[in-house]
Amino acid sequence: MSTATTSHDQEAFNLKEWIFTTDHKRIGILYLIGSMAAFAVAGMMALMIRLEQAQIGAQFIETGTDYNEWLYFHGAVMILAFLIPGLTGFAANYFLPLMIGAADVAFPRINAFSIWLFYFAIVLALLSVVVPDTPDIMWTGYPPYSITTEANTSFYVFTVHLLGFSSILGAVNFLVTVIYMRAPGMGWNQLNIFVWTTLAAFILQLVFIPVLASAVTLLLFDKYLGTHFFDPTAGGDVLLYQNLFWFYSHPAVYVIFLPAVGIMFEVIATMAKNQIFNYKVCVYGGIGGIVAIGGEVWIHHLYVTGMPDWLRIGMMISTLLISVPVGLVVMSLWGTLWRAAITYNLAMMHAVAMLYLIMVGGLTGIPLAMTSLTVHLSETSFIHAHFHFIMGLFSTYGVFAAVYYWFPKMTGRMADTAMAKVGFWFNFIGINVTFWPLFIIGPQGMPRRYWNYEMFPQFENYHVVATVGAFLTAIGIAIMIIGWIKSAISGEIAPANPWNSKSLEWTHAANPPGPGNFLTPVTVADDWTPYDYNK
Amino acid sequence: MKLKQLLSVLNGVAITLLFASPAFAEGGGIPDTRADWNELWHEVLVDITVIGVVFIAAAIYMLIRFKATSPEQVGTAKRLSTANAIGWALIPAALFMADDLYLAAKGWTVWGHQRTVPENAMEVKVTGYQWYWEFEYEDGTTTEELKVPVGTPVVLRMTSDDVIHSFGLPYYRLTEDVMPGRITYIWFNPNVAVETLVTCREFCGNSHSEMTTVVEAIAPAEFEKWLAEEGAEG
Numbered sequence: 069m070s071t072a073t074t075s076h077d078q079e080a081f082n083l084k085e086w087i088f089t090t091d092h093k094r095i096g097i098l099y100l101i102g103s104m105a106a107f108a109v110a111g112m113m114a115l116m117i118r119l120e121q122a123q124i125g126a127q128f129i130e131t132g133t134d135y136n137e138w139l140y141f142h143g144a145v146m147i148l149a150f151l152i153p154g155l156t157g158f159a160a161n162y163f164l165p166l167m168i169g170a171a172d173v174a175f176p177r178i179n180a181f182s183i184w185l186f187y188f189a190i191v192l193a194l195l196s197v198v199v200p201d202t203p204d205i206m207w208t209g210y211p212p213y214s215i216t217t218e219a220n221t222s223f224y225v226f227t228v229h230l231l232g233f234s235s236i237l238g239a240v241n242f243l244v245t246v247i248y249m250r251a252p253g254m255g256w257n258q259l260n261i262f263v264w265t266t267l268a269a270f271i272l273q274l275v276f277i278p279v280l281a282s283a284v285t286l287l288l289f290d291k292y293l294g295t296h297f298f299d300p301t302a303g304g305d306v307l308l309y310q311n312l313f314w315f316y317s318h319p320a321v322y323v324i325f326l327p328a329v330g331i332m333f334e335v336i337a338t339m340a341k342n343q344i345f346n347y348k349v350c351v352y353g354g355i356g357g358i359v360a361i362g363g364e365v366w367i368h369h370l371y372v373t374g375m376p377d378w379l380r381i382g383m384m385i386s387t388l389l390i391s392v393p394v395g396l397v398v399m400s401l402w403g404t405l406w407r408a409a410i411t412y413n414l415a416m417m418h419a420v421a422m423l424y425l426i427m428v429g430g431l432t433g434i435p436l437a438m439t440s441l442t443v444h445l446s447e448t449s450f451i452h453a454h455f456h457f458i459m460g461l462f463s464t465y466g467v468f469a470a471v472y473y474w475f476p477k478m479t480g481r482m483a484d485t486a487m488a489k490v491g492f493w494f495n496f497i498g499i500n501v502t503f504w505p506l507f508i509i510g511p512q513g514m515p516r517r518y519w520n521y522e523m524f525p526q527f528e529n530y531h532v533v534a535t536v537g538a539f540l541t542a543i544g545i546a547i548m549i550i551g552w553i554k555s556a557i558s559g560e561i562a563p564a565n566p567w568n569s570k571s572l573e574w575t576h577a578a579n580p581p582g583p584g585n586f587l588t589p590v591t592v593a594d595d596w597t598p599y600d601y602n603k
Numbered sequence: 604m605k606l607k608q609l610l611s612v613l614n615g616v617a618i619t620l621l622f623a624s625p626a627f628a629e630g631g632g633i634p635d636t637r638a639d640w641n642e643l644w645h646e647v648l649v650d651i652t653v654i655g656v657v658f659i660a661a662a663i664y665m666l667i668r669f670k671a672t673s674p675e676q677v678g679t680a681k682r683l684s685t686a687n688a689i690g691w692a693l694i695p696a697a698l699f700m701a702d703d704l705y706l707a708a709k710g711w712t713v714w715g716h717q718r719t720v721p722e723n724a725m726e727v728k729v730t731g732y733q734w735y736w737e738f739e740y741e742d743g744t745t746t747e748e749l750k751v752p753v754g755t756p757v758v759l760r761m762t763s764d765d766v767i768h769s770f771g772l773p774y775y776r777l778t779e780d781v782m783p784g785r786i787t788y789i790w791f792n793p794n795v796a797v798e799t800l801v802t803c804r805e806f807c808g809n810s811h812s813e814m815t816t817v818v819e820a821i822a823p824a825e826f827e828k829w830l831a832e833e834g835a836e837g
Contacts, residue, residue, distance in 0.1 A: 131809055132808075132809040132810055132811065132812060132813070133808070133809045136806070136808070136809070136811070204808070204809075206806050210767060210805075210806070212765070212766045212767070212783060213766040213767065213806070213807060213808055216765065216766060217808065300782075300783045300784020300785070301783070301784070304784075305784065305785075306767060306782050306783060306784060306785070307782070307785070340669070340678055341671070341676065341677040341678045342677075342678030342680050343678075343680060343682065345680065345683075345691075346683055346688050346691050346692065348688065349688060349691065349692040353692055353696070372769060372778050372779050372780050372804075373779075373780045373782070373787070374779065374780065374782075374785060374786075374787035374788075377714070377718060380714075381711060381714065384707060384710060384711075384714075385703075385704075385707050388703035388704075388706060388707055389700065389703055391699050391702075391703055392696050392699045392700055392703070395695055395696065395699040396692060396695065396696060398658070399691065399695050402658065402661060402662060402665070403680075403691070404680075405662065405665040405666065405669060406665060406669070406680055407669060407678055407679045407680045408665065408669040408671075408678040408680070409669065409670075409671035409672075409676035409677050409678050409679075410666060410669050410670050410671055411671050411674065412670075420662075420666060423659075423662050424659065424662075427655050427658055427659055428655065431651040431654060431655050432651070434647060434650070434651050434706065435644065435647045435648075435651070438643070438647065438706060438707075438710040439710065439714055440639075440640070440643060440710045440711075440713040440714040440717055441640065441643060441644055441647065441710070443640075443717060443776070443777055443778055443779070443789075444640055444773070444776035444777060444778060446769070446771075446778045446804060447769060447771070447778065447804040447805060448804075511644065512773070513771075513773030513774075513800070513802070515771065515802050515803070515804055515812070516804075517806050517811060517812070518802075518811070518812035519812055520812040520813055521812065523800055523802065523815050524800075568674075601677045601678055602677060602678055602679060602680055602681075602682075603677075
């Protein structure tokens with residue numbers, strides 16, 4: 069591999085160049101740093117929540133509101149400032165242009181504007197911890213509570229606005245990039261699965277974010293300008309908000325889920341040295357099907373709000389039918405392992421863990437899809453464990469797998485160390501120890517968002533176990549992040565293509581790629597695919 | 604107006620189908636929705652456990668069986684023929700869809716029980732406040748805990764005075780949100796004498812996790828006596 073390309077590595081570090089950069093790779097790194105910082109703070113909050121719940125009665129809090137503020141912060145920051153930007157910001161920015169052989173995204177300056185908005189949003193989100201009257205409205209911000217509370221709902225609204233604006237700009241940018249900037253010769257059926265899943269995620273963002281923005285804007289008007297959109301005493305309706313909110317926020321689950329699926333495919337195909345099993349069915353039936361059905365299931369978040377029977381039954385059926393496209397994606401994942409030649413490393417360990425997480429998280433969604441079971445499971449710790457598996461853990465492991473898989477690409481060094489393996493096992497065992505007890509006590513009646521469960525003394529031991537699990541996970545993640553920093557500075561120098569991948573970012577670009585990405589313009593042959601291993 | 608008509612037609616169709624479903628052909632007796640829920644939950648658990656075990660076992664087998672023996676080794680999967688590709692799409696899709704529809708039919712039947720209030724049900728009005736519950740009986744008596752006579756189905760007509768709450772009855776396997784400006788209902792069948800919990804299941808602020816009370820099913824005679832006493836006090 070040629071090293072003649074100009075590389076950022078050869079230049080001295082220059083903060084101003086990083087702040088004003090329009091290079092998609094540097095913007096990707098900035099997204100990674102920002103979202104990991106948000107992850108770290110929101111993760112600490114999770115530990116405090118678990119410590120508070122470890123025993124019956126108040127441990128650290130003075131009033132329930134303290135606890136509610138932690139819950140708000142943990143949920144809102146993890147979803148808005150870590151999961152979405154970690155996947156569609158970091159991974160898509162750095163690797164999507166490389167995968168399609170493009171020199172950059174279509175609108176680099178708009179891309180730079182997106183990352184600025186994202187940083188403003190993170191600052192705003194983090195400030196919400198220290199302002200007086202910290203928001204205590206949960207990440208869903210349901211009125212009338214979010215309107216009648218003393219708390220600073222505006223921080224929530226403006227964080228959503230900034231991130232939404234940033235995401236819409238990103239979505240337009242990446243859709244144009246994929247449609248118009250693919251390397252000459254690259255047809256739609258030659259795209260990496262990660263490119264497809266990212267495309268799907270951005271389509272969902274573009275279609276649905278404006279609805280969320282409208283919901284929170286009406287909330288802002290109701291709270292501060294005296295309007296009554298959600299106030300029933302003046303003819304408003306509290307459920308209008310929930311409908312608007314979940315009309316976006318259910319598809320948002322796929323915005324988080326799909327890019328993680330894409331990363332999983334990249335890692336598994338590369339490490340298993342196999343073509344993707346049933347590629348076209350996976351893309352058009354699986355990923356396309358999720359996009360098509362994903363917008364018609366939001367009522368399952370409103371199963372216990374007195375919605376009409378026909379709507380609840382209708383959306384029970386559409387929600388159950390999501391298992392068909394997800395099932396096709398799962399068939400492709402499993403099929404790609406058939407007659408493979410698997411090499412294990414940190415990226416692959418995370419991808420294998422994701423096979424387990426997608427199963428447990430996906431299958432526990434089936435009882436929740438059924439309105440007749442959700443009338444009891446609603447707002448119990450069963451739901452809490454379910455969405456942590458499928459959204460929180462699955463997609464977080466997607467980010468971690470991406471970092472290990474592309475670490476040599478980003479830094480020129482390897483992050484696969486013995487310590488990193490230790491960290492992985494702490495993390496993986498920890499998540500199971502944390503969330504399985506919650507799966508068990510949920511159907512027995514343990515409600516979500518309760519710091520005080522003295523009416524259920526029989527659950528205390530389960531909460532102790534879950535708290536121990538959270539700390540195991542935290543140890544694992546700390547080992548991992550320290551490992552990343554150490555490896556970025558002094559890790560073993562990576563070979564040009566350490567995993568012998570066939571994807572363009574590995575075969576045609578340096579580690580790390582310089583400005584413009586490729587020394588010579590990339591073209592691909594008609595029969596080229598990024599998964600061309602079986603020859 | 605047209606949309607409203609369409610919705611009312613759809614609702615009519617749903618309700619007709621609901622009553623045409625096998626649940627209502629059984630006839631006689633008040634359904635025990637707690638038992639219904641437990642049975643459905645058990646069936647779904649078996650269903651998802653079987654699927655999960657099959658897939659995870661297959662993954663573990665392949666992950667061990669197809670481990671590379673040298674770094675240069677590549678996979679030997681063949682490209683699927685068109686017929687195979689379609690088969691590998693349609694057969695799993697048909698299986699998943701069959702399972703979905705089977706579960707949906709089961710769920711629909713139980714839903715029919717859960718949403719159809721028996722004719723002889725006793726009505727109690729429930730109002731949620733930050734952070735307590737208030738119950739109002741048919742004779743106007745108001746209380747802060749719910750006592751019901753064993754053997755009489757109870758329908759709760761619920762609303763909220765401030766923010767959204769949710770009336771969770773874990774023992775009876777029921778929850779429904781309690782909202783200002785809207786009235787929702789649930790019904791349950793207290794067929795044995797038991798004292799159980801009510802918990803708030805929708806986040807409602809500072810004392811959300813302390814918004815609990817009890818629901819006690821007691822002998823009918825005892826219930827009449829209690830209600831008269833409460834009424835006299837109130």
